[in-house]
Amino acid sequence: MIDTKRTRATAHRGDSSKHLENTLPAIASAIDAGADLVEVDVRVTKDGQVILLHDASLLRIWGLDADAAAVDYERIRQLGAGTERIPLLSEAIELFRGSRSTLLIDMDEAGLAEAAAAVVRDGGVNVAWCGNLEGMRTVRAIDPAARIWLPWNKRIAPPKELLTELKPEYVNSEYVVLNKDIVEQIHATGAKVACWTVDDVESMRWALALGVDSITSNRLDLLQGAIAEDPDGWSSAQAPRRLAGDEVLESRKVALELAAWAVGYMRDADRGQVSTKANPGDLVTEVDVAVERHVREVIAARLPGHTVVGEEMGGTAVPGAPCWYLDPVDGTTNYVNHLPWTAFSLALAVDRKPEVAVVADPWRGEIFEAVAGWGAHLNGQPLSLASQGTLAPASLAGAVVATELAGHLPWPGMLDLLAQLGDRHSIMRIMGSATMTVVGVAAGRGAGAIIGSFSPVDHLAATLIVQEAGGVVLNAVGETDTFPEHGGVLAARPEYSSELYGLWRKAHDSARG
Known part of the structure; x- marks a missing residue:
C-alpha cells in the first residue's frame, strides 16, 4: 500500500x-x-x-x-x-x-x-x-x-x-x-x-x-x-522566480488588450482637471488616474495573484510574485500641452526579470510588444535591428541620440554628453516621454537613448522591447541589464552601442568629479 x-x-x-x-x-x-x-x-x-x-x-x-x-x-x-x-x-x-x-x-x-x-x-x-x-x-x-x-x-x-x-x-x-x-x-x-x-x-x-x-x-x-x-x-529551498506557461500567454493577451484600450481612451478622453505632484512641473491629469484605475481592475480580475506598481497609485512588488509596472500616461506634460508625444507603458516582471511588455503610442496607433525570449513586435510585425544594417561599429556622426530630463532639469553629466555628441556631429533630442524615447530604438529610430536614472514604471517595458528586438541594453557599469537596480540605462542599436556607452561613461564619471 x-x-x-x-x-x-x-x-x-x-x-x-x-x-x-x-x-x-x-x-x-x-x-x-x-x-x-x-x-x-x-x-x-x-x-x-x-x-x-x-x-x-x-x-x-x-x-x-x-x-x-x-x-x-x-x-x-x-x-x-x-x-x-x-x-x-x-x-x-x-x-x-x-x-x-x-x-x-x-x-x-x-x-x-x-x-x-x-x-x-x-x-x-x-x-x-x-x-x-x-x-x-x-x-x-x-x-x-x-x-x-x-x-x-x-x-x-x-x-x-x-x-x-x-x-x-x-x-x-x-x-x-x-x-x-x-x-x-x-x-x-x-x-x-x-x-x-x-x-x-x-x-x-x-x-x-x-x-x-x-x-x-x-x-x-x-x-x-x-x-x-x-x-x-x-x-x-528557494521559490521559483518565473511565470507559468499559461500565465505568460494570458499576461500577453491582457497587456495587448489594455494597450489597445489605452490608445482609444487617451486619444479621445477629456483631460479633466490638471494637478501637480512633486513640483509645479510635475503634472497629473484625470486621464492618468482613470487609466491606471482601469488597468488595476482588469489585472485583478484576469490575473489574480499579480500585483501592480503604478505611477499614480504606487504599490510594492512582492518577492517571487508577478508584478506589473505601469505608467498610464508617460509624458503627461506633453499631454497637457497638446503635444502628441506620449505613451502608455506596461511591463510584467518577477523580481527583477521582465517577462512581458507593451508600449502604446495613442497618436500614431502604434503598439510595441515583447515577450522575453520570443522577440518584439510593432503592430504585429516582427522587429529586428539586426536586419536594418550592419552590426559592425558605426560612427555617431549624423546620428540622433535621445535622452530625457530628470523631471525638468538636466541629469548629472547630460550637458557633458551633449558636448561630446556635438564634437562628433551627432544630434541630441529631448522629446518629453522617456518611454517613447527608449522604445523608438527597437524600431531603429535613432542610434540610441540614454536615461540618467532608470525607473521600471517609466522604462522597463521599453528596455525589454529593445532587447527583444536585438538592441543593446546596458546599465551604468556596462552590463547587459533591462532592469538596473541603480543608476541609468542605455538602449542602443548594436552598431552604435560601444561608442555611445563610452561617451555616456565619460560624462557620468565627469559629473562625479
Whole structure:
C-alpha cells in the first residue's frame, strides 16, 4: 500500500530520462523504479486508434512530418525501432495490471476523452485522468467514479463551484503558481495538490515544503531521492522566480488588450482637471488616474495573484510574485500641452526579470510588444535591428541620440554628453516621454537613448522591447541589464552601442568629479 502521508512521485511520460518518452520501455522502467503514478499522453489516429503521443505532430520524436490524426495506425506502428515505438493505450494498460503504480492519462484536447475512456473501460484497470478541462468534464460524465485531476494554473485556489462539479482527487498546477496558502486552501476542500513538471532538486524541495501531494518530473530518480530526504532540509529551498506557461500567454493577451484600450481612451478622453505632484512641473491629469484605475481592475480580475506598481497609485512588488509596472500616461506634460508625444507603458516582471511588455503610442496607433525570449513586435510585425544594417561599429556622426530630463532639469553629466555628441556631429533630442524615447530604438529610430536614472514604471517595458528586438541594453557599469537596480540605462542599436556607452561613461564619471 502507498503511504498516504508521503508525497507521490509521478513519472512524466514514463521514465523519460532513461527511455524515449511515452514508450513501453519508459513506462515499464518507471513501474520497476517504484513510481507511484506514471503519466502518459494520448492521441487518436486517423482510423480511431488511441496511441501514446504528446505532440499532435509525429515530427519531433518520430521524424514523420504529419499529425497523428491524419495517419492510420498501421503506418504509425512502423515508426521507431525495436521496442521504442508508439504503443497503443491498451498495450500500456496491460503493464499496470497487478502493479502498485497507477496510470495517469493526460490529454490536451477534449475530443480525445471519449475514445480514451472506451479503451480504459475495456482494459479493466483503475487509472487517473488529467489535462484539458473540458476533457475532464467528459470523463466525469462517462464515469462518475473516475479519478480526476483538475487542471488549474492560477495563483489562487479554484472556485468551490468547479470543485463541486468535478469532484477532483487532485488539483493539478504548474508548480510555479503555487504557494503555501493555496495548498492549504485546496487541502481544506478535501482535495489533494499535484504539480508539474519539476526537474531540479531545489524546486522539488520547495514543492515538498509546501506540502504538495504529488510531483510530476522527468527525473524520477532525482525526485524519489528528494522525497526520501529529511523534511527539515526542505525549508531552505528557494521559490521559483518565473511565470507559468499559461500565465505568460494570458499576461500577453491582457497587456495587448489594455494597450489597445489605452490608445482609444487617451486619444479621445477629456483631460479633466490638471494637478501637480512633486513640483509645479510635475503634472497629473484625470486621464492618468482613470487609466491606471482601469488597468488595476482588469489585472485583478484576469490575473489574480499579480500585483501592480503604478505611477499614480504606487504599490510594492512582492518577492517571487508577478508584478506589473505601469505608467498610464508617460509624458503627461506633453499631454497637457497638446503635444502628441506620449505613451502608455506596461511591463510584467518577477523580481527583477521582465517577462512581458507593451508600449502604446495613442497618436500614431502604434503598439510595441515583447515577450522575453520570443522577440518584439510593432503592430504585429516582427522587429529586428539586426536586419536594418550592419552590426559592425558605426560612427555617431549624423546620428540622433535621445535622452530625457530628470523631471525638468538636466541629469548629472547630460550637458557633458551633449558636448561630446556635438564634437562628433551627432544630434541630441529631448522629446518629453522617456518611454517613447527608449522604445523608438527597437524600431531603429535613432542610434540610441540614454536615461540618467532608470525607473521600471517609466522604462522597463521599453528596455525589454529593445532587447527583444536585438538592441543593446546596458546599465551604468556596462552590463547587459533591462532592469538596473541603480543608476541609468542605455538602449542602443548594436552598431552604435560601444561608442555611445563610452561617451555616456565619460560624462557620468565627469559629473562625479
